[in-house]
Amino acid sequence: MIKKIFGLALQFLSDFWYLYASFMLTFLLLMWSVIMRSLSLDSMFDVLWGGCYILIVITCILFWKWYRAHKGLIQLLCEEEVHTLSSIATLSSHERMYQQLIKKQQLHQEKMQAQLNEDANDIQDYYAMWAHQIKVPLSVLDLMNQTGTIEKYETSNQLLVINQYLDMMLQFIRLKNFNQDIAYQDMSVQKSLRSVIKDYKYWFIHKDLAVSINEFDFSVVSDAKWLRFVFEQVIFNAIKYTPQGKINIICQNDNQVIIKDTGIGIAQNDLPMIFNQGYTGFNGRINSNASGLGLYMVKRILNNLGHDITIQSEVNVGTTVIINFQQTVIK
Structure with missing residues (x-):
C-alpha cells in the first residue's frame, strides 16, 4: 500500500513539478530579498508559511482531479478492447485536444x-x-x-x-x-x-x-x-x-x-x-x-x-x- 502511494506521489510530482519548482524559486528570491535588505527573518517565515498553506490547498485540489483522471485511464488500459473513449472532465484544454485527436483516429x-x-x-x-x-x-x-x-x-x-x-x-x-x-x-x-x-x-x-x-x-x-x-x-x-x-x-x-x-x-x-x-x-x-x-x-x-x-x-x-x-x- 505504501509503495503504491509513493508511486502515485512520484507520478503526480512528475506531472506538476513546475508548480513546486516555481514555489522554491519564489522562496529563494524571497530569502535573497530579505538578506539584501537586512529584514527580519520572522516576516519571511510568516509569508513562507502562508504560501505553504496555499500550496497545500492547491496540491490537494490538483491531486484529487489528477487521481480521478489517472484512475479512469487505468481502467481503460485494463480493458481488453476499447470500443469507445470516454470523456474525462479533469483534462486540460491541450489534453482535451489530444483526446479529440485520438477519438478521430479511432473513428477513422x-x-x-x-x-x-x-x-x-x-x-x-x-x-x-x-x-x-x-x-x-x-x-x-x-x-x-x-x-x-x-x-x-x-x-x-x-x-x-x-x-x-x-x-x-x-x-x-x-x-x-x-x-x-x-x-x-x-x-x-x-x-x-x-x-x-x-x-x-x-x-x-x-x-x-x-x-x-x-x-x-x-x-x-x-x-x-x-x-x-x-x-x-x-x-x-x-x-x-x-x-x-x-x-x-x-x-x-x-x-x-x-x-x-x-x-x-x-x-x-x-x-x-x-x-x-x-x-x-x-x-x-x-x-x-x-x-x-x-x-x-x-x-x-x-x-x-x-x-x-x-x-x-x-x-x-x-x-x-x-x-x-x-x-x-x-x-
Whole structure:
C-alpha cells in the first residue's frame, strides 16, 4: 500500500513539478530579498508559511482531479478492447485536444475496419457465386470427356467461358485497388473493339449472329486493359441475350461508342437498377449464370476512368449501350 502511494506521489510530482519548482524559486528570491535588505527573518517565515498553506490547498485540489483522471485511464488500459473513449472532465484544454485527436483516429480506424470487412464479405460472396458459375463449363467439358464426344469447337467455347470467369474474378479483385493498377495512354477504340470481336468469333458463329462495325475510329486517353474488359462485358452480354439477329457497333465522331443488339431486351422497371452490385433483374432469373456484377463493374470502371455509360432497352426489341468517351473527371 505504501509503495503504491509513493508511486502515485512520484507520478503526480512528475506531472506538476513546475508548480513546486516555481514555489522554491519564489522562496529563494524571497530569502535573497530579505538578506539584501537586512529584514527580519520572522516576516519571511510568516509569508513562507502562508504560501505553504496555499500550496497545500492547491496540491490537494490538483491531486484529487489528477487521481480521478489517472484512475479512469487505468481502467481503460485494463480493458481488453476499447470500443469507445470516454470523456474525462479533469483534462486540460491541450489534453482535451489530444483526446479529440485520438477519438478521430479511432473513428477513422473503425471506418477502415468496416470497409475492410465489407470488401472481405464482397469477395467471399463473389467467390461462392464464381465457384457456382464456373461449374457449368467444367461440367460440360467433363461430360464430353466421359462420353468421348469431344468437339474442338465446343471445347473452345467452354474454355472461353472459363477464361472470362477467371478474368472477371481477377478484375473484381483489382477493382478494389483501382488506382494502383492503371496506366493511361492514347489508344484506338476501333482496334480494341475489333480485338474483342475476334475473340468472340466462335460465339457469333455458334449462335448464327451477324456483327457489324463501322470504319470510323477515334483515339481516347484511357487504360487499355480496363477498357478492353468493359468492351468484353458489354459485347458478351449482347451475345448472351440475343438469340437471333445481329449486333451493330458504331464509333461516332462525338467520341461515343454505340453497341446495339436485337436481343430479348431489358424490362423498364429493371433499367434503373442494372448497374447495382449483384442485381440481375428478370433476365438474370431466367439465366442462372448471371452474376449481377458485370454491368456494376463496367459502370464503376468507366466512372473511375472519367467516361460514362447509358443503356436504353425495350423488351423483345433489343438493347442499346452508349459509352461516352468525352472526358469528364478522372477519379
